[in-house]
Amino acid sequence: MPFSPMPERLDTERFVLTPEEPSDVPWLAELFTARGAGPVTHDAAWQRMAAMHELTRRHGIGVYVLRPRDGTAPVGYVGLVVGRCTVEEPELAYELLPAAHGRGYATEAARVVLDAVLATGRDRVWATVRESNAASLRVLAKLGGFEVRRVTTDEHGRVLWHVREQDARAGSR
Template sequence: MPFDPLPARLETDRLVMTPEAADDAVWLARLFTARGAGVVSTAEAEDRIVAMQRVVAEHGIGARVLRAKPGREPLGYCAIIVGRGSLAEPELAYELLPEARGMGYATEGSRALLDAVFRTGRSRIWSTVRAWNGPSLRVLDSLGFVRDRVTQDAQGELVWLVATAAARGPV
């Protein structure tokens, strides 16, 4: 079953959400570096942006940069990706710059993106989170995700959560 693409632009009360562009590389490199797994260069971030642009063009899903209104400074991203899911049942992912955490932006942006992805005709969306990541688990709970299972990999416990269009109601 083919799915409609996600809209290029989404807007909430506090956010404007648009696809990644080349000029996002500097702040994305800072965000990826903040993960603590090593320094990510601007050139590496540019490569990731190009790869995401291909995903958006080919599959109609992908990342949306969260920009705060009114100045539109970047805060992070929310994305619908294949990840550990599939094109029919993709995965919600989000990540914020350290200074943007704890203010509800992940919840607000993810809610708008979930509404949009369910309007594409999909009925189930996944998210996977490390068991130690309490803030992300709380965001997903507030969005209506429910635990499906817990698996183990080389990095430890991975919690699988799912949200369904039926449980969310009309969007």
């Protein structure tokens, strides 16, 4: 079944969400480095951004940069990835710079992205979260409608596979 593409721009109260741009490379490298797996170069961040643009071009889904309406620097991204899932049933992904944690930004942006992806004709969206990631689990709880469907384990521990069905959307607000 063909799906309509995600919009180029989404808006929330505090953010304008748009695709990554070349000027985003420095803060993306900082964000990827903050994951703790070692430094990420600007070239590596550029390559990751190019791969995301290709996903968006080919499948109409991708990530959005959270650009504050006040013109300050971006704080992270929220969007849809294939990752552990599929184009038909993508995975909701969000990641913020450490200084932006705890302010409701991920929830605010994820809500509008989730509404937009369900409007493309998709019936199911996944979110895989490590059992130890309390902040991401809180985001999913605030969004509503997500339920744990399965649990897997990898070299870093347990991963909870949350799913949100299209008809769960009505009860999420």
